[in-house]
Amino acid sequence: MTASASHKDNTILKFADDTTVIGLISGGDETAYRREVASLVKCFKLLGVHICDDLTWTLNITQLVKKAHQRLYFLMRLRKSGMSQRTQRTSYTGRHRRAS
Template sequence: MHSLNHIVKFADDTTVVGLISKNDESARAQSDHSPLFIDGSPLEIVKSTKFLGVHLVENFTWSLNTTSISKKAQQHLYFLRRLRKAHQPPPILTMFYRGTIASILSSCITAWFGNCTISDRKTLQRLVKIAEKIIGLSLPSIADMYTTRCIHKANSIVDDPTHPSHTIFTLLPSGK
């Protein structure tokens, strides 16, 4: 063992902590995995895929998903502008926004928004601000949509004793 290494004993394992010298990162090198088979066919490994409308990338960054969502939302902003030019009242514009643009922006938001970069969050919030200007009313921010959806999801888990995560949640004495 190298003189700069030392052993750390934890309750459930032992870890060697040491200095990597001369750029020797062989301990960190990834080995090739043997291929996986499903019904005799090899499973193809891809960089990204779209599942249930959410773009999943191999390194679990959400920029591709955010870009896709923002493009869809921008396309629907065109129709919001057309409704505004047709002199539709703000309640109709708000209803259109909630039914289309907000629905796109908040689709599976509890899965991806928490790990978005600040740049991605700003991109999505910019779309909300554009919609606010078109409608002429204040709209919930993208972070507020995320918080609301997370609270709703947590409440549905607490209310369902058959949910696998039900035991993870315990309510405070206040009931929150």
């Protein structure tokens, strides 16, 4: 999906939760491209990685920890309900193992 760019030499591509800015830089003048990038949010997600303008990993790590907590909570609830480890594993991975 293409979003509207503020300059004719720039293109903004969005797919799912990823955003990419493509810009034509001619004559070494990056002004329009840099202005486009600066107008975006402070952080964006590209191929599943959160990239922030300060180049820290804080947001990325926070999101990974949040996702891990959610999954661990789900497994803990399954265990407390008495489900077998095999059922827990199947619920977590979504894959069934065939009996040999």
